[in-house]
Every structure is written in C-alpha cells, then in structure tokens.
Amino acid sequence: MSSRTTGTRRLTTAQALIAFLARQYTERDGQYHRLISATWGIFGHGNVAGIGQALIESADDMPFLQGRNEQAMVHAAVGHARQTNRLSTHAVTTSIGPGATNLVTGAALATINRLPVLLLPGDTFATRPADPVLQQLEVPYAGDVSVNDTLRPVSAYFDRVTRPEALIPAALQAMRVLTDPAATGAVTLALPQDVQAEGHDWPEEFFAERVWRVRRPQPDEAEIDAAVRAVRAADRPLIIAGGGVHHSRAEAALAAFAAATGIPVASTQAGKGSLPHDHPADVGGIGHTGTATADHLARTADLVIGVGTRYTDFTTASSTLFAQPGVRFVNLNITGFDAHKMAALPLVADARAGLEHLTAALAGHTVPASYAAEYAGLKADWESRVTAAYTPRSEDARPTQPQVLGVLDTLVTGDDILINAAGSLPGDLHKLWRARSRDQYHVEYGYSCMGYEIPAAIGVALAAPGRPVWALVGDGTYLMNPTEIVTAVQERVPIKVVILQNHGYASIGGLSESVGAERYGTAYRYRAPDTTYTGEPLPVDLAANAASLGMRVLRAHTIGDLREALAEARAATVPTCVYVETETADTVSGAPPAEAWWDVPVAETATRTAAVKAREEYDRHVAARRRHL
Known part of the structure; x- marks a missing residue:
C-alpha cells in the first residue's frame, strides 16, 4: 500500500468521500479485499448534484450500479457482503425523503444479520436556506431531526455530516464499524445536500490507501479451561453451528473438532453448510425448522456448544427445545453479548481461533461410542425421509x-x-x-x-x-x-x-391454520360470497x-x-x-412436519372452534418453556 502524503486537495465533500472510499481495504489471514467495491444509487435532488456528480468524477475508481428500488439495493449489498465473508461490501446512495426511508428495511436486515453495508442517504439542507424544503419532515419540538433519523435504531453506526471537515472523523468511524466483526452492520452517513456540494481543502493523507485488519480475537485461557472441563464431563454434547462459523471461515476448524471428538453438529439457518451434508457428524438443521435427528439430540443433550449463534426463537424452539434438567451451555462467540446467552460458560473469541484451541485442549477425548452410533442411525433414518419427500x-x-x-x-x-x-x-x-x-x-x-x-x-x-x-x-x-x-x-x-x-402466502396460511386464524386473508384468490378470499385463483x-x-x-x-x-x-x-x-401438500406428500414448537400466541378467548382448540394446544406447549439460568 502507498505511503502517507502531505498537502491538500480541493474537492467537494461528496468527491472527497468517494475518493476516500475507493482507497479502503480489509485484510485477514494475509488476504486483501477492496472494502467498498461498488456503489449503488438512485438519484434525486438530495444526492444527484453531490454524490451523483462525485461518482462521475471517480468513475475509474468507484464502480457504479444502477438500482430500481432503494431497499433492494441494500439487499444486493448485503448479499455481496455475506458472500465475501464480510470482508467487502457496497455503498448505497439515495436522495432525501422516500428514497432514504426505503433504506430502513434493508438496514434492519443488515444489522440483525451482522452484515456490513454503507448507507449514504441525502439529507435536508444543513444551512436551512428554505425551511421546509421538498420532502422535509417538520418536527415542531426539534429542528435537527429528518426522516433519516429512522435509520438510527437499525444502524450499527450513524452520523450526520453537517460540515465538510466533519467527514474525516465520520468516515473513519464508519470504516472502523464496518470492519469490526463484533460490531458490524448497517453504517449510515447522512449527507445534507448542500454539504455534499460544498468545496473544502482536504489533507492528502485522507486519501492515502488504508488497510483495516479484521481481527481474530484469541480465547481467554481461563474460559478455554472451563469449556474443556464442561466437554469432558458431558455424555451427550451437541454443537450448534451458527452464521459466525461462516463469517470466520471456521468450517475446516469445525470439521476437525467434530472429527476429533465425535460431537455431532446441528446448524441454524445461518450456519447450515458449516459441514457438508454427508459429513458423519452433520445432523442437519436445528429447531422449529430442523430435522428430527438434530431436535432429538437437542432434547437429550447434557451440553450444548454454540458456535457463532444468536440463539433465536427458531433455534431454541421458543425456549422449549433443550429439555434435559441439567443441560449446560458453552457459547463460543466473537461478541460477549451472544456468548453470555443461555446462562452459558462464555468463550469470547473468533470462531476459528476458539475451535482450534478447543481441539488442541481436548486431544484424545471422544464421545461414547454408543452415542456416535445412535446419531449415525438417526441421521440415516432422516436421509430416507428426505429422499421420500424429494x-x-x-x-x-x-x-x-x-x-x-x-x-x-x-x-x-x-x-x-x-x-x-x-x-x-x-x-x-x-x-x-x-x-x-x-x-x-x-x-x-x-x-x-x-x-x-x-x-x-x-x-x-x-x-x-x-x-x-x-x-x-x-x-x-x-x-x-x-x-x-x-x-x-x-x-x-x-x-x-x-x-x-x-x-398466496403459503407459509403464513399454514401458520394461520395452526393458530386458529383459519387461513384468513392468506390466499391470492377472488372474494367469495361470504367476503373471504376463497374464490378462484x-x-x-x-x-x-x-x-x-x-x-x-x-x-x-x-x-x-x-x-x-x-x-x-x-x-x-x-x-x-x-x-x-406447485402441488399443495394437502393432496400429495410434502415436507416432514415441524419437529419442534414455535411460540406464536393464540387468542386467549374466542368463540370459533378452531381458535379454542388452537389455544388448548398452545397452553400445552407453553408449559414446556423454560429459562436457562
């Protein structure tokens, strides 16, 4: 990478931002990636003369992608980020107003899934030459609020750049969060349209190439010791592989750990594929949408080892899945917030680093042969059910x-x-x-x-x-x-x-039926004489x-x-x-039914038979819910 330089360069704020973004890189394990590899945009009065003009100036350095929907542009950037293991992403620019608020759903998706994306919505004038301007939200009690403030709760980092010189610390903080594996998500830099177009003398050093090292935090020795003792004491341990396995590129380390110990591996939606389906230790998805094999092992496990998982309600079957009275948890996660869930023994570290340390510390330890034979048989039985459904x-x-x-x-x-x-x-x-x-x-x-x-x-x-x-x-x-x-x-x-x-909404239709709502309003059909949507498709x-x-x-x-x-x-x-x-599942064989519960509250009082019966079933399941303390 190039050395630092001195002097200044006269650019608009938008031109400076694009030039800065074009020179940001990530590095992990000796591999370098362009951090912001392209910018998506839909232009309006809030960004066309700023970011739009800047992208023309930097066309050779910053690829541009034309989108049709602001939410969709964020989804495309998030898909790119996930495929590159969070080492590269895209920026998304919109105008102020509906273009900016259309970003909110995509931002929520990115932050919830811990995937980096840079959002650059235009904003109302910082200098307030006319008040209100087109698409401005007037808030009587606060003069500094705009519609972009809707992005605050769904952003991992948010800043409004109201002066050109404020871009430097804001941009650096944005890169820090985008490349922090424990804190990443949607990063929003709201850019008032007048500030975007304002010229400023920028230090040349701002445009020097920067490399952001993506850390692999190593585990604490005491936490490793506690985790090892828990594994050695367990007769029926189960690993739950979450999305953190993929983000860390820990798949080989997980395979080595499973092979060495014989511990079976179930996966969340984000973690599926952590082991290939034909690996002897892979027992499939876990939770409400999981396999019978994984859910049986979860119900009978005396130790659950979570690797890079958030323990959502689908994974835990709304806190009903881990049924053994004395079940304990060890959570290997890069964030302390997730590592402490389920009252677990925390192991705060990078997934790959943590698994490598555990494998070394558990050398020679394996699960009982009877347990390995049990889950191998259950895995084979489930495979036959998959073949039948296919x-x-x-x-x-x-x-x-x-x-x-x-x-x-x-x-x-x-x-x-x-x-x-x-x-x-x-x-x-x-x-x-x-x-x-x-x-x-x-x-x-x-x-x-x-x-x-x-x-x-x-x-x-x-x-x-x-x-x-x-x-x-x-x-x-x-x-x-x-x-x-x-x-x-x-x-x-x-x-x-x-x-x-x-x-229609097939999934919600099935859920509606199961909770006593009788598939109401879930089919794409004409209205019938009784006013329900039950006519012809x-x-x-x-x-x-x-x-x-x-x-x-x-x-x-x-x-x-x-x-x-x-x-x-x-x-x-x-x-x-x-x-x-497709043919509907009520006329021919479909997928195997759910093997675990999901908590969707049912009407406590009702006159219709379907809801009354659904409530009885709900009360039965709720009784099994527990807090792991």
Whole structure:
C-alpha cells in the first residue's frame, strides 16, 4: 500500500468521500479485499448534484450500479457482503425523503444479520436556506431531526455530516464499524445536500490507501479451561453451528473438532453448510425448522456448544427445545453479548481461533461410542425421509415444493449457491437441503425479509462470478420486489430465478391454520360470497411479468418439464427464470412436519372452534418453556 502524503486537495465533500472510499481495504489471514467495491444509487435532488456528480468524477475508481428500488439495493449489498465473508461490501446512495426511508428495511436486515453495508442517504439542507424544503419532515419540538433519523435504531453506526471537515472523523468511524466483526452492520452517513456540494481543502493523507485488519480475537485461557472441563464431563454434547462459523471461515476448524471428538453438529439457518451434508457428524438443521435427528439430540443433550449463534426463537424452539434438567451451555462467540446467552460458560473469541484451541485442549477425548452410533442411525433414518419427500410419483405429475428442491438437488454441484429468505421455503430448505459446500446455502432468516432473494442474488453473483446463483421465491415474495430483474438484465448478471406459484402466502396460511386464524386473508384468490378470499385463483401471470422485465422465462408444468427447465437455466448465460405451479401438500406428500414448537400466541378467548382448540394446544406447549439460568 502507498505511503502517507502531505498537502491538500480541493474537492467537494461528496468527491472527497468517494475518493476516500475507493482507497479502503480489509485484510485477514494475509488476504486483501477492496472494502467498498461498488456503489449503488438512485438519484434525486438530495444526492444527484453531490454524490451523483462525485461518482462521475471517480468513475475509474468507484464502480457504479444502477438500482430500481432503494431497499433492494441494500439487499444486493448485503448479499455481496455475506458472500465475501464480510470482508467487502457496497455503498448505497439515495436522495432525501422516500428514497432514504426505503433504506430502513434493508438496514434492519443488515444489522440483525451482522452484515456490513454503507448507507449514504441525502439529507435536508444543513444551512436551512428554505425551511421546509421538498420532502422535509417538520418536527415542531426539534429542528435537527429528518426522516433519516429512522435509520438510527437499525444502524450499527450513524452520523450526520453537517460540515465538510466533519467527514474525516465520520468516515473513519464508519470504516472502523464496518470492519469490526463484533460490531458490524448497517453504517449510515447522512449527507445534507448542500454539504455534499460544498468545496473544502482536504489533507492528502485522507486519501492515502488504508488497510483495516479484521481481527481474530484469541480465547481467554481461563474460559478455554472451563469449556474443556464442561466437554469432558458431558455424555451427550451437541454443537450448534451458527452464521459466525461462516463469517470466520471456521468450517475446516469445525470439521476437525467434530472429527476429533465425535460431537455431532446441528446448524441454524445461518450456519447450515458449516459441514457438508454427508459429513458423519452433520445432523442437519436445528429447531422449529430442523430435522428430527438434530431436535432429538437437542432434547437429550447434557451440553450444548454454540458456535457463532444468536440463539433465536427458531433455534431454541421458543425456549422449549433443550429439555434435559441439567443441560449446560458453552457459547463460543466473537461478541460477549451472544456468548453470555443461555446462562452459558462464555468463550469470547473468533470462531476459528476458539475451535482450534478447543481441539488442541481436548486431544484424545471422544464421545461414547454408543452415542456416535445412535446419531449415525438417526441421521440415516432422516436421509430416507428426505429422499421420500424429494421423490415424485411420476415425471408427468405437478411437483410439490419439496419435489422442486429434489429435482434441483440432482442438478447442482458445490459451485451452486441457493438464496432464499421468506415463506415456506426456508423451512423446507433447512430440513431437506443437502448442502454440498460451505457457501451453497444462503438463507436470510435473521430478518426473513420478503423480496430479499432476487437483489441478493445479484450481489452474490457479483462476488462469485461464474458460479450458478439461484434465487428461490414463492409467489408472495416475488410480488414484493421483482424490480431488480431489470438490473440483472442491464448488467448481464446470469442469475437463475425459480418462481414457485402456490397462489398466496403459503407459509403464513399454514401458520394461520395452526393458530386458529383459519387461513384468513392468506390466499391470492377472488372474494367469495361470504367476503373471504376463497374464490378462484387470481389470473396473475408472474412468468409473463418476469419476461416483461427482460428475463428469459421457462415454464414447467410437470416434473419432467421442471427437470429440463432447471438444467437449461443452470447452463444459461443470461438472467433466466423457471416458473412452476406447485402441488399443495394437502393432496400429495410434502415436507416432514415441524419437529419442534414455535411460540406464536393464540387468542386467549374466542368463540370459533378452531381458535379454542388452537389455544388448548398452545397452553400445552407453553408449559414446556423454560429459562436457562
């Protein structure tokens, strides 16, 4: 990297920011990455003359990507960040007003999932030449509030740059947070439009290349000793691998630890793929959407070793899963906040470093042979259930959703990347999908944001050129946010979009039925005479919609059609959509049912039979809930 320089340079604030961002790098394990590798933008009066003009000035240094929806631009940046293990991300610029507030959902997703993204919304005038200006929120009790303040609670760092010289500390703090593995998330620099365009004499040193080292904090010796004693004392230990395994690139260390100790490994949605599906220690997803194998082992475990997991309600089955009276927890996590959850013995460290220390300290220790044989048999039994769910009754039949996954399973290799976020697909994928590589399974379930998949696929494809990238979407998710198809076409990014048409919010429909709400308002159908949406399906053609946005579309009516269409899409060099109408699970075999509970409160008083019965079932499950103290 270049040495420090002296002198000054006359630039606008926006020009200085873009020049600064173009010279920021990360380093971990000797590997260097461009921290901000591109900037997405939609321009309005709040950023067109500032950041927009600056991007023209720096076109050779800062790649620009044209978006169609502000939320979607953040999703694309987040997808890129996850694919690069948080070592690189994108910036997103918008105008003040609705463009800025459209960032909020994407920012929440990024921060909840601990994924870095830099947000650069325009802001109202710092000098207040006219008050109010277009799109300004007037707050009678505070003159310094704008709509961008909605980004404060969903940002890992927030600053409003009201003077050019204030950019220097703000930009440096932004880079610090983006590259801090324990504190990263959405970082927001709100930029008043007059300040963006204001000239200033900047020190040349501000534009020198900077390398931000991404730390691997080592474990404390006393915490390692306590964790080792807990493992040696356990007869039925279980590892829960979370997203931190992937962020740390700790997959090989986890495999070595599991092989040395024989401890089985279950995975959260973010952690799936930490071990390949055929690894002897991999027992699949855990929790409400988990496998029977993993959930049985969780119920009977006397020690749970969490690695890089936040212990969400889906993972813990709303605090009902870990049923052994004396169960204890060891949590290896880079953040003390997560390491102390479940009243655990904390092991605050980088996941890879912590696993390597544990493996060395536990040399020679293995689980009882009977326990290893038990979970091996349960794993084989579950695999047979997966095969049954994947297997169609005929090549001429309409596929179920699991059968769509089964056909895709026969076509992919470890190079393929599958992206999903919402609906019923996350449950089926977590239970059934056979992950072949560390980064094949990309399900965003921290925020489970409908509309994430297509823009995220673009961000992932930009980070992994040449690899097949699949966005799997149900009809409800597709209708939420299809607009970045235009961007994929424009940029010639050959993503593969699979639309599964099931005429409504299938996941919430099933949940509604289970909690006594009778699938009310969850189907995409005409109104019936009783005013409910139970008439004929709507004549909406989502395939035609995708085609109208420039995508190549393949329609599949049967299993045989689907097999051909998915193979053709996988080989395609242009953005391609496969459209298939799925058979409902109440007419043919679907995915195995949930193996663990999820707490969705049911009406305590009701007159309808469905709700009364659902409440009885709810009360039964609630009785098993516990706090681990």
